[in-house]
Amino acid sequence: TPAPRVLSGIQPTADSFHLGNYLGALRQWVALQDSHEAFYCVVDLHAITVRYEPEALRRRSKVSAAQLIAMGVDPERSALFLQSHVPEHAELAWVLGCLTGFGEAGRMTQFKDKSSKQGADATTVGLFTYPVLQAADILLYTPTPGPGERVFHVPVGEDQRQHLELTRTLAQRFNHRFGDTFVAPEAYIPQGAAKITDLQEPTAKMSKSASSPQGIIDVLEEPGPMRKKIMRAVTDTGTEVRFDEDNKAGVSNLMRIFAALEGGSVDDVERRYEGSGYGQFKKDLAEAVLDTFGPIRERTHELLGDEAELDRILARGAARASAVAAGTMEIVRERVGF
Ligand code: ADP
Ligand code: NA
Numbered sequence: 001t002p003a004p005r006v007l008s009g010i011q012p013t014a015d016s017f018h019l020g021n022y023l024g025a026l027r028q029w030v031a032l033q034d035s036h037e038a039f040y041c042v043v044d045l046h047a048i049t050v051r052y053e054p055e056a057l058r059r060r061s062k063v064s065a066a067q068l069i070a071m072g073v074d075p076e077r078s079a080l081f082l083q084s085h086v087p088e089h090a091e092l093a094w095v096l097g098c099l100t101g102f103g104e105a106g107r108m109t110q111f112k113d114k115s116s117k118q119g120a121d122a123t124t125v126g127l128f129t130y131p132v133l134q135a136a137d138i139l140l141y142t143p144t145p146g147p148g149e150r151v152f153h154v155p156v157g158e159d160q161r162q163h164l165e166l167t168r169t170l171a172q173r174f175n176h177r178f179g180d181t182f183v184a185p186e187a188y189i190p191q192g193a194a195k196i197t198d199l200q201e202p203t204a205k206m207s208k209s210a211s212s213p214q215g216i217i218d219v220l221e222e223p224g225p226m227r228k229k230i231m232r233a234v235t236d237t238g239t240e241v242r243f244d245e246d247n248k249a250g251v252s253n254l255m256r257i258f259a260a261l262e263g264g265s266v267d268d269v270e271r272r273y274e275g276s277g278y279g280q281f282k283k284d285l286a287e288a289v290l291d292t293f294g295p296i297r298e299r300t301h302e303l304l305g306d307e308a309e310l311d312r313i314l315a316r317g318a319a320r321a322s323a324v325a326a327g328t329m330e331i332v333r334e335r336v337g338f
Helices: 019-032 055-070 086-097 101-108 107-118 129-138 158-178 223-231 249-262 265-270 277-303 307-336
Strands: 003-008 039-042 079-082 152-154 186-188
Touching: 003 019, 003 129, 003 277, 019 039, 019 055, 019 152, 019 249, 039 055, 039 249, 039 307, 055 079, 055 277, 055 307, 079 307, 086 129, 101 107, 101 158, 107 158, 129 158, 158 223, 223 277, 249 265, 277 307
Parallel strands: 003 039, 003 152, 039 079, 152 186
Antiparallel strands: none
16 A cells, blocks of 8 residues: 655745744654655745745745755655746635635634734735635545545644645635545644743744844754854743753753653653753753754755756646646536536
């Protein structure tokens, strides 16, 4: 039997991914390749739902792809591509948008959050239909022509649950109206995915949109500044390296990072640093982060040094994705009456 499929996407909205992206999502992308036929997509269409600069977008799409390869996404095994290179994403989104209720889309909490921050006039229709495009991203790669041939997984964080639910609803609605076409995707909560918080505000999520430069660790950051940030991470007035999310959020976050990088548990970290203070712990943590990100940073720069080769890799990924997406759209077009 063929391997189950998995699809995941990430927005190219920064010049580097951060530690939260890596430990919460991207590291799992790499691992999933061993058990799945993977489709990994840099979702540049999603990135234009808010204000952006075209040159920055182009650069960030390439840097994102290079980082994914440097982290271990293998373009020989997996389809790695830019969303805009496969026009079926936008085409299916239109069809699905015509099956989505206005009120239904309006209940998406991520839209409500983002649009309330921006105000109605700065909020685009694209941001409103963002989850519909996400549904298209996923459903293009569900088994065709017949359902049920393969299990289909989409790695999701908590914040994406509602969008995945909408995707499932749209798959079922389409099938009901036009005949069995899509398999409703299942969420796959990857083993060992860790939620990482801000180094300066340890109760808030580490996030490219919310964190200050001192609160976020970029994958591509140079060793000097990276060490400094970790040494200056907010802890508490105590001295014990002890896991206690309520009273020691800062230390607990650093312990979670350490455990995730070393492949152990926070209990292991606690035992290892019994009796030693925060200083030694932070120094070792900085080295662990550098051991992981140093090679990724170097490989990313190498890949970016040969842009023609990177373009060829992405073109091959798009061709591979297109082969599936075009087949899906052929069925969809026929079923909806085009
Ligand atoms: P950001 O919050 O920086 O804008 P995104 O929302 O683009 O990041 O998230 C991209 C991926 O990284 C998602 O799968 C998300 O769940 C994951 N992710 C983002 N921040 C964190 C974090 N602090 N801890 C764990 N996972 C995270
Ligand atoms: Na975000």
